[in-house]
Amino acid sequence: MLTIEDIREARACIAGTLSATPILTEPNFSSTLAQRVLLKCELFQNTGSFKPRGGLNWIGTASDAELRRGLGAVSAGNHALGLAWAAQSAGVDVTIVMPEGASEFKVQGSRELGAEVILHGDINDAWALMHRLVEERGLTLVHPYDDLRIIAGQGTVGLEILEQAPEAATIVCPVGGGGLLAGIGVAARALRPDIRIIGVEPEGAASMQAAWAHQGPYRLNSVETHAKSLGAAIVGEHTYALCRHHVDALVTVSEAGILQATQHLLTQTKLFAEPGAAVGIAALLENRLPDPLPAGDIVVVITGGNMGLDELTTLLLC
Structure with a gap:
């Protein structure tokens, strides 16, 4: 704990x-x-x-192997922005799946910070897609809260x-x-x-x-x-x-x-x-x-x- x-x-x-x-x-x-x-x-x-507090602490304590694979996350928007910003400063690729109803302001902001943003279904659908991407691309999952x-x-x-x-x-x-x-x-x-x-x-x-x-x-x-x-x-x-x-x-x-x-x-x-x-x-x-x-x-x-x-x-x- x-x-x-x-x-x-x-x-x-x-x-x-x-x-x-x-x-x-x-x-x-x-x-x-x-x-x-x-x-x-x-x-x-x-x-x-x-959100950058957690994202920056995660990046700062991650192993080279975790970062090398690129990061993946699901977010309604603020975790996407915080993680994308932290990852950009470390030169790490990040892929975010957001629900289709996500804030356009947060979607565009995350893309401007260098994240690949995929809009997909509702929050449950977004999680299902991210789990597939983790398997297919070998991404390191950075959970937004757990x-x-x-x-x-x-x-x-x-x-x-x-x-x-x-x-x-x-x-x-x-x-x-x-x-x-x-x-x-x-x-x-x-x-x-x-x-x-x-x-x-x-x-x-x-x-x-x-x-x-x-x-x-x-x-x-x-x-x-x-x-x-x-x-x-x-x-x-x-x-x-x-x-x-x-x-x-x-x-x-x-x-x-x-x-x-x-x-x-x-x-x-x-x-x-x-x-x-x-x-x-x-x-x-x-x-x-x-x-x-x-x-x-x-x-x-x-x-x-x-x-x-x-x-x-x-x-x-x-």
């Missing part, structure tokens, strides 16, 4: 390339709640999300939160496949055993909640959500085990809540966040967080801001 030392080593691996992202006060909620709400702004990270090196890199977010927000009592984190939540859970629980850790999923893509209910990863037949970056149909063996051990609660939010939260971040907080990054705010708007929360700051992770103008227009018209 992953340890705090693994996350510290990941931080040392990426520190020369990636900088810490800021934590900002969310003034609207902080003025109406009895607690201060802080936003961990991962949308300001290189490539626009937290890889301990990836999780360790994402866990560096947790280290930063505890340093930047020493009064943090609750961390609220979006959940797709669970890599970020798992990494934050390991880091935060090791350094602050009393802290409350809450994962937030869209109602139409609640794959971690399904795993908890079935006592192991459980594949959803389909995912339906505006929060495409959280559209994992199944969580990983590692992410399930780590989240089950370290996370206090999971909650879900509605599609209407996700749209409202995205618009809130755009217009009230002035953050260009994508829908998947807004689910923690949706949980506050819809009063979904467990009550009562411990006294202290609530830190909401804003995971990314990769959204094209066409997507923005659609959101504003909803």
Whole structure:
């Protein structure tokens, strides 16, 4: 299992390339709640999300044999961007399979970073094709979330939160496949055993909640959500085990809540966040967080801001 030392080593691996992202006060909620709400702004990270942390740690710890074969991955978009950027800096070829409904902004961005991007079916179809490509081309699979090196890199977010927000009592984190939540859970629980850790999923893509209910990863037949970056149909063996051990609660939010939260971040907080990054705010708007929360700051992770103008227009018209 992953340890705090693994996350510290990941931080040392990426520190020369990636900088810490800021934590900002969310003034609207902080003025109406009895607690201060802080936003961990991962949308300001290189490539626009937290994903380069894991990608860079994976590249930095990979063997020559793993890199020589070229890399393969499945992604709704942010892992593609983060891995393509990390691979480009190392001169490594990468092939990404994305669902056909993936963001054109993320598809084009990944191609501009040198990745071969293949659009294929839904997320389950994309995984089936990638497994075939791994066999046919001999690619090294870099799982978007169920890889301990990836999780360790994402866990560096947790280290930063505890340093930047020493009064943090609750961390609220979006959940797709669970890599970020798992990494934050390991880091935060090791350094602050009393802290409350809450994962937030869209109602139409609640794959971690399904795993908890079935006592192991459980594949959803389909995912339906505006929060495409959280559209994992199944969580990983590692992410399930780590989240089950370290996370206090999971909650879900509605599609209407996700749209409202995205618009809130755009217009009230002035953050260009994508829908998947807004689910923690949706949980506050819809009063979904467990009550009562411990006294202290609530830190909401804003995971990314990769959204094209066409997507923005659609959101504003909803």
